[in-house]
Amino acid sequence: MANKRVDEPTGTETVGHEWDGIEELNTPLPRWWLWTFYFTVAWGLAYTVAYPAWPMISKGTEGMLGWTSRGQLAEELSAADAARQTVAEKIAVTDLSKLSGNDELLQQARAGGAAAFKVNCVQCHGSGAGGNQQLGYPNLNDDDWLWGGNMSQIEYTITHGIRQPGADMRQSAMPAFEGMFDSATLSALVSHVRSLSKLEKPNAAGAVTYTDNCAVCHGANGEGNRELGAPRLNDAIWLRGSSAEAIRNQVLNPKMGAMPAWGERLDPVTVKMLTVYVHSLGGGEDFVEEPAAPPVAEADGQE
Amino acid sequence: MAKSSPQPAQLYEPRKQVHNKRIDGPFRRFKWFVMAVTLTIYYGTPWIRWDRGPYAPDQAVLVDLANRRFYMFGIEIWPQEFYFVAGLLIMAGIGLFLVTSAVGRAWCGYACPQTVWTDLFQHVDRFVDGDRNARMRLDAAPWTWGKVLRRGFKWTIYLIIGFWTGGAWIMYFADAPTLVYDFWRGEAAPIAYITVAVLTLTTVTLGGFMREQVCIYMCPWPRIQTAMMDEHSLLVTYKDWRGEPRGSLKKAEKNPDAFGDCIDCMQCVQVCPTGIDIREGPQIGCITCALCIDACDRVMKDIGRPRGLIDYATLEGSKREAAGGEARPAWKELLRMRTLVYLGIWGSIGFALLFALGARSHVDLGVSPDRNPPFMLLSDGSVRNSYTLKLRNMTQAPRDMTLTLEGLEGARFWTDSIPIEDAARSITIRVPADATQTVRAYVAAPVGTSQQDFDFVLSTGGERPESDTNTTRFTAPGE
Numbered sequence: 001m002a003n004k005r006v007d008e009p010t011g012t013e014t015v016g017h018e019w020d021g022i023e024e025l026n027t028p029l030p031r032w033w034l035w036t037f038y039f040t041v042a043w044g045l046a047y048t049v050a051y052p053a054w055p056m057i058s059k060g061t062e063g064m065l066g067w068t069s070r071g072q073l074a075e076e077l078s079a080a081d082a083a084r085q086t087v088a089e090k091i092a093v094t095d096l097s098k099l100s101g102n103d104e105l106l107q108q109a110r111a112g113g114a115a116a117f118k119v120n121c122v123q124c125h126g127s128g129a130g131g132n133q134q135l136g137y138p139n140l141n142d143d144d145w146l147w148g149g150n151m152s153q154i155e156y157t158i159t160h161g162i163r164q165p166g167a168d169m170r171q172s173a174m175p176a177f178e179g180m181f182d183s184a185t186l187s188a189l190v191s192h193v194r195s196l197s198k199l200e201k202p203n204a205a206g207a208v209t210y211t212d213n214c215a216v217c218h219g220a221n222g223e224g225n226r227e228l229g230a231p232r233l234n235d236a237i238w239l240r241g242s243s244a245e246a247i248r249n250q251v252l253n254p255k256m257g258a259m260p261a262w263g264e265r266l267d268p269v270t271v272k273m274l275t276v277y278v279h280s281l282g283g284g285e286d287f288v289e290e291p292a293a294p295p296v297a298e299a300d301g302q303e
Numbered sequence: 304m305a306k307s308s309p310q311p312a313q314l315y316e317p318r319k320q321v322h323n324k325r326i327d328g329p330f331r332r333f334k335w336f337v338m339a340v341t342l343t344i345y346y347g348t349p350w351i352r353w354d355r356g357p358y359a360p361d362q363a364v365l366v367d368l369a370n371r372r373f374y375m376f377g378i379e380i381w382p383q384e385f386y387f388v389a390g391l392l393i394m395a396g397i398g399l400f401l402v403t404s405a406v407g408r409a410w411c412g413y414a415c416p417q418t419v420w421t422d423l424f425q426h427v428d429r430f431v432d433g434d435r436n437a438r439m440r441l442d443a444a445p446w447t448w449g450k451v452l453r454r455g456f457k458w459t460i461y462l463i464i465g466f467w468t469g470g471a472w473i474m475y476f477a478d479a480p481t482l483v484y485d486f487w488r489g490e491a492a493p494i495a496y497i498t499v500a501v502l503t504l505t506t507v508t509l510g511g512f513m514r515e516q517v518c519i520y521m522c523p524w525p526r527i528q529t530a531m532m533d534e535h536s537l538l539v540t541y542k543d544w545r546g547e548p549r550g551s552l553k554k555a556e557k558n559p560d561a562f563g564d565c566i567d568c569m570q571c572v573q574v575c576p577t578g579i580d581i582r583e584g585p586q587i588g589c590i591t592c593a594l595c596i597d598a599c600d601r602v603m604k605d606i607g608r609p610r611g612l613i614d615y616a617t618l619e620g621s622k623r624e625a626a627g628g629e630a631r632p633a634w635k636e637l638l639r640m641r642t643l644v645y646l647g648i649w650g651s652i653g654f655a656l657l658f659a660l661g662a663r664s665h666v667d668l669g670v671s672p673d674r675n676p677p678f679m680l681l682s683d684g685s686v687r688n689s690y691t692l693k694l695r696n697m698t699q700a701p702r703d704m705t706l707t708l709e710g711l712e713g714a715r716f717w718t719d720s721i722p723i724e725d726a727a728r729s730i731t732i733r734v735p736a737d738a739t740q741t742v743r744a745y746v747a748a749p750v751g752t753s754q755q756d757f758d759f760v761l762s763t764g765g766e767r768p769e770s771d772t773n774t775t776r777f778t779a780p781g782e
Contacts, residue, residue, distance in 0.1 A: 009314070128675030141689070143723070144682045197684075235682030236750075280719065282689055282745050 087112075088269045096151040097287055099276060106276065113277025116270050120262065129281050136240045136257050141281045144237040146229045149285035153226075155275040161261030162229070169261075172228040174254040177213070181251075185209055190247045196222035196234040199242060320442060321515055321578035323425060324435040324570070328597025337413040338422055346467070349474030353377075356699045358736035366476050372737075378660065379737075381697055383667070390656045394649060399524075401645035403531035405637050406615075407538040411524070412592035417517050420510035421576060423464060431457040435573060461511040462503065469502030515577035518590055525587050534618035535636050539591045541571075541582040541613050544625040552606060564612050570602055571595035571613055581613055666704065668761040669693035670773040677778040684750040686779045692742045694761060696734040702763050705731045706744070710757035711777055714748035746777065754779045 004016045012025045048054060051063040062068075087108050091099070099106055118127065124137040131139035138146065147157050147170055160168045181189065185205070192206025193214075217225055222233030231239055240246055240255065262271060278284070351363035353376055360367065365374040373380040373388070380387055402409050411418060431453060432438045444450055473495045474482060485491040486499075509517050518525065532538070546565030555562040565582065572580045574595060579588040581595050599613040620630030673689040681687050696702050707729040708714055715726040719742065726747065734740045744759075755777055762770035 126676070128673070130676030130679065139676070139679055141676065142679045142681055142687070232682065236680050236684035237682050282687070282719075282743070286722065 084112075091272055092269050096155060096272065096275065099151075099272075109273045109276040110280050112270070113273035113275070113280075116266070116274050117277055120266070121274070124259075129278070133239070133241055136255055138239055138257075139237070140278050141283055142237060143283045143285075144232060144235060145226065145283070145285070146224075146231055146239075148226045149279075149283055150287050151275055151279050151284070152287070154278050154284070155271060157259070158271050158274055158278075159261065159263035161263075162257060162259040164258065164261040166261055170229060172217075172230065172256075174217070174230075174250075174256060176253050178252045181209070186248060186251065187244075189213075189251065190244050193222070193233055193247055194242065194244065197236060197242070318516065319578060321576065322428075322435045322438045322442075323576050323578070323594075324573040324598075325429060326574040326594050326597050326601075328594075328600060330593035330597050334413055334422065334592060334594070338419050341414060341416075341419055342423075346471045349471065349479040355379075358699045360478055362478055364475060365478070368476060379697065381667075381695070384663065387656060387660065390652055390659075394652050394656075397645060397649045397652070400531050401642060401649055403528050404533070404536055404645060405642045406591075407532055407536045408525070408528060408589070408591040411518065411590035415590075417509065417522070418576075418590060418592070420464075420468070420506060421514045421517075424461060424511045424514070425576060427457060427460050427464070431460065458507075458511075461507045465503035465506035465511070466499065468506045469499035472502055473498050515588065518577060519588050533641065534622075535639055535641070537615045537617055537633060537636060538585055539581060539589060539593055539596060539613065540616040540618075540621055541565075541584070542611070542616070542621065542624065543582070543584075546582070546612050564603070564608050566602070566606065568602055570598040574598040585618075664769045664771055665697040665767075666702070666761055666763055666769045666771050667693075667695035667697065668706075668759060668771040668773045669695070670759050670775045672775055672778070678780065680780070681747060685747045686750075686752055686777075687745055687747045688777050690744045690746065690759075690775065692744050692759065694732060694734050694740045694742060696736060696738055696740070699736050701733060701736050702765065703731050703733050704761055704763050705729060706742075707760045707762070708746065708757060709760050709772075711746070711748055711752070711755065714746055714752070714757070714777070716744050716746040718745070719743040748777060748779070752777070752779050753781065 004014060006013050007023070007025055010025060012027055014023045015026045017024050048061075049063070050065050051067055052060055053063065054061040087105070090105055091109055091112075094102065094105060099109060117125075117129070121129070124135075125131055125140055126137070129140040131137045138144075143149070145153070147153060147162070156168075157170060160166055160170055162170050163172075164170075188203050188206035189209040190206070191200050191203040192210050194200040195202045195206075211220070217228055217230040218233050219225060219230075224230050224232030238246070239257075240250055262274070266274070348364050349362065352361050353363035353374070354361055355374070359372075359379070360374065362374065363376050365372075367374065371382045378387075399410060428438060432441050441450060441453070470486075473486075477491075477495070482491060482495065486495060513521075543563075546563045548562055549565040549567040550558075550562035552566045552568075555566060571582070572578070572595075574597070575581070576592060576594065577588045577590060579586055581589060593615065596613050596615070600610040603610050603612055615633065616624070616630060617636050620636070624630050669692065671691050673691065678686050678688050692706070694704055694706070696704070708716060715728055716730065717723050717726040718730065718732070721730060723745070726745075732740065732742060756774055757777055758772050758774050760770060760772045762768065
């Protein structure tokens with residue numbers, strides 16, 4: 001660095017670099033800047049002492065203030081809970097049948113239910129509650145309900161689950177008919193079941209087998225039985241598919257869905273909110289006693 | 304820290320405090336007029352009342368951020384109509400082009416808020432400290448109690464003006480009388496106090512202390528303006544071919560032929576609010592307020608020479624005059640292709656906005672189909688789609704709106720508040736005044752319906768029937 005000299009116009013020493021006639025002045029950092037820098041360093045060090053910071057062999061330093069991110073989260077959660085408490089209390093004391101008359105509460109419940117649904121229910125029923133036919137999870141948007149679709153029936157289903165042990169369980173089982181029918185009888189039966197919903201022409205031989213074996217649960221015309229959770233067979237909605245093969249499998253070796261009893265895991269208010277949400281998806285039924293399922297002929301009339 | 308030279312060269316010119324002298328004349332009076340009009344509009348507008356009935360505020364101009372409405376006299380703008388504001392901003396931009404290409408920096412000289420408030424503060428200076436000479440003496444004087452009191456008094460007036468300015472600003476965002484009441488009781492929103500504090504500070508700093516420095520160093524507009532101007536733009540010009548060489552009145556009387564009309568009296572410099580010398584030619588500091596024209600004309604009259612040594616002129620005209628010709632009249636310079644094109648664009652946007660304003664509908668329908676699941680089968684085999692509809696009523700009274708399906712043969716719909724048994728092709732919904740109603744609609748089409756487009760039509764009856772149509776898609780199983 002040979003060419004150090006003092007710059008005439010500014011009176012500042014140059015650092016000695018020169019490039020194309022341009023020289024760099026040796027201007028030191030301003031004092032205030034340095035002090036700010038020293039202060040930030042000191043602040044940073046103090047911070048690592050006060051808060052969890054340094055990684056050690058098995059765990060990090062805990063800090064002098066006793067602050068933890070989990071502790072902060074817990075605080076924020078309890079604050080949020082407290083904020084929701086008023087609404088939750090109101091929902092808790094309001095009867096389901098009265099809820100639909102209270103717009104504000106209904107909206108709160110629906111929003112809370114939507115959130116709870118996203119945490120607890122989407123794994124099976126899908127994020128849009130559209131279900132999954134391959135795996136046999138029911139669509140909750142449509143107008144077909146295995147165990148009933150008014151608010152109290154939905155609440156009961158959510159609380160006690162399906163095919164879960166417990167005093168108030170929703171329990172039913174479809175027998176496996178494996179080995180009971182010969183191949184021709186089976187084909188005729190499947191044919192008849194499909195004819196109930198107009199998928200095939202009527203099959204007299206199948207109808208006999210059906211009346212003998214199936215009608216007790218599924219009804220003479222396949223109208224189902226909500227007491228038993230026996231699906232309607234004379235509508236267009238098939239939980240596990242409407243193909244002959246799917247129906248044959250379901251007769252020989254039926255799959256039966258199960259649903260956890262959420263009453264054991266969720267508080268009653270959450271269950272209530274979930275009920276409101278599921279009911280609001282578009283398929284929810286009124287509290288009036290459901291009339292018997294209309295015969296298929298009626299559906300024909302609409303076509 | 305090696306500093307050998309005791310007095311390093313200054314790289315920047317230090318600021319010279321501008322003490323502009325009082326002047327009267329046609330341009331000064333015009334400036335007074337513009338100042339009175341603009342300040343009256345700014346401070347007064349929020350207090351104008353406008354009856355909109357029981358469902359809307361009665362303030363004539365109100366930016367209601369909380370409810371997302373913008374009221375301007377008889378016009379109410381919703382967020383989705385923000386293009387009106389965008390259009391006005393574009394008009395303001397092109398208006399600046401138009402004014403600049405025609406008369407140079409007239410905006411800067413008369414209407415710019417910085418100019419108006421600087422002028423206001425300069426009058427305060429004159430009121431408290433006296434005119435130019437008195438102010439210069441006081442500036443140079445030591446800090447006696449008298450000076451401290453005087454300065455304290457002046458800065459208090461600055462603060463009051465600043466506070467008023469910030470105070471008037473927040474009035475545009477809330478009901479003015481209520482806000483004033485709440486403000487003094489300490490019950491207004493924190494943002495109101497913060498805004499007033501910030502605007503008081505900036506007004507006092509920019510208008511009271513920085514003044515012409517804002518125009519010269521901070522404002523980008525003078526730099527852009529050079530692109531807007533050409534040799535036909537009217538600018539404040541010193542006619543050097545007439546004025547030079549300068550000589551004092553005494554010298555010029557002794558030897559009239561050796562000197563021009565400029566007697567170097569410096570009046571043009573002393574009255575200038577930005578402290579420039581116009582005789583040095585067009586420059587960035589000149590805001591074309593034309594106070595120097597007033598000053599020069601007065602001197603010319605006193606010494607019996609023709610007015611207009613400093614005058615509005617075009618570069619082109621100046622050249623012609625210098626060569627001994629006649630400058631074209633100003634109105635001919637104003638009506639030329641460039642200004643006419645700007646005027647045309649400006650006017651077309653204005654007409655388009657007016658047309659849109661007259662033709663806009665006060666109902667609006669937004670439709671978004673639910674995509675999860677896209678469709679579902681009902682037990683009778685029909686297919687159901689769900690839609691979220693937004694029904695907007697932009698009038699000040701509740702309205703019954705009829706929602707109808709068009710297309711999609713055989714389909715019926717119901718909503719989240721109307722049971723499936725009442726499904727129909729046409730449903731009437733009451734929408735509250737000045738509100739958006741969100742409705743979930745379930746549309747079921749018979750077995751065999753294929754994927755297709757259809758319309759939701761929203762229509763209102765009453766004295767002024769209006770409607771809005773929204774085309775959407777019906778999704779069905781199959782290909």
